[in-house]
Amino acid sequence: MRGWLLALTIVVVTAVLIAAGTLWPIQTAIAMASPRSTSNSSSPQGAAQALLQEIRRRNWNAAYAALANKSEFPETDFIRDLTGSYTSLRSYASLEGFDLSPLRSSADEAKFRANLNWSSVVGTFQDVRELRVVKEGDRWQVVWPINREPKIPPQVIPVNYLRWDVIYRGAEDDWGAQDVESPHVRIVAMHPVDRGGGTIILGELLNEDVVPAFVTVKATLLAKDGSAIATEDSFENISHVLLPKQVTPFRIDFQKARLSQVDNVRIEPSSTLVAASADPVIGIESQKLNPLPTTSLSGQLVNQSGQVVNITHILGTFYDNRGQIIWVSDGYADRALLPQTPVAFSLPYPADLADKINNYRVVTSTFSVGRFQ
Secondary structure, three states: OHHHHHHHHHHHHHHHHHHHHHHOOOHHHHHHOOHHHHOOOOOHHHHHHHHHHHHHOOOHHHHHHOEOOHHHOOHHHHHHHHHOOOOOHHHHOEEEEEEEEEEEEOOOEEEEEEEEEEEEOOEEEEEEEEEEEEEEOOEEEEEOOOOOOOOOOOOOOOOOOOEEOOOOOOOOOOOOOOOOOOOOEEEEEEEEEEEOOEEEEEEEEEEOOOOOEEEEEEEEEEOOOOOEEEEEEOOOOEOOEEOOOOEEEEEEEEOOOOHHHOOEEEEEEEEEEOOEEOOOOEEEEEEEEEOOOOOEEEEEEEEOOOOOEOEEEEEEEEEOOOOOEEEEEEEEEOOOEOEOOOEEEEEEOOHHHOOOOOEEEEEEEEEEOOEEO
């Protein structure tokens, strides 16, 4: 049931955002492409800006018609490249803005790096494309770098992972009859840090039961007199569904409370029994830390099951040489994960922590149409 609620929320909220962005475009996007440049194809930069503005408006016909290499692929492939072949965050995202950086130019050809900033219901993500612009007569047109999703050959993938179903107390049961007990969960690590003038609670939560649990963590900052300064919970920076013995990191941000004001922290984990399955399994490969100036943990996600995973939430936990948590970062795969097909991911972390990170761990949680885990 939660899966359908999540899917419905994503669809409805993102549709509203897309409509709002279309009717009342944000100022940054307008600033990056003036009305004059959006209709000007007499210069290479003007042609690139005009194309990206049509993409921002989701005017696929006009964008496709403006391409120099449209004879190489149909319009449907162009749309799938931008929105994804399967339902994903990209399907409902809107192009919030873009930035063009010139790479080289000549009398009849130019090249730009386009940083596309997409906005979705769970945040923003970037897409970087290198656009070649060529002169056709007295007009400039963009050669679109099409990305085609691989076609998966027909095959049979056996599934023998564990699955847990739940039978709850029915409406006709005797009054006072005991329902299924909530799973036992425990905080196994907690580390408050002072960052950016606020307080951040970093930690890890263990499902120590033999059944799966839907978990949340609430934190209350307490002053020296015992009064509550602020209360927040970990909405995004946590994996909400834990199989038996699984551990999730969590991060709770208090942007307006300084750590110097805090005398104690009250942590309240909660759990609910939930139906779950160990499938799909997402493999995490080719992990590496990327140094300054853009500090991040990158790698590839590989869907090892036979079903399409529509949305993947990625959580990274970073530790120092004492094994203490020093950061938790999260992100989403903007495209659906097809079976056995690697998809790149990147999790940013603060640059000042680069020399302190000694180890890290990446976990994922997934959503598939008709199924939530």
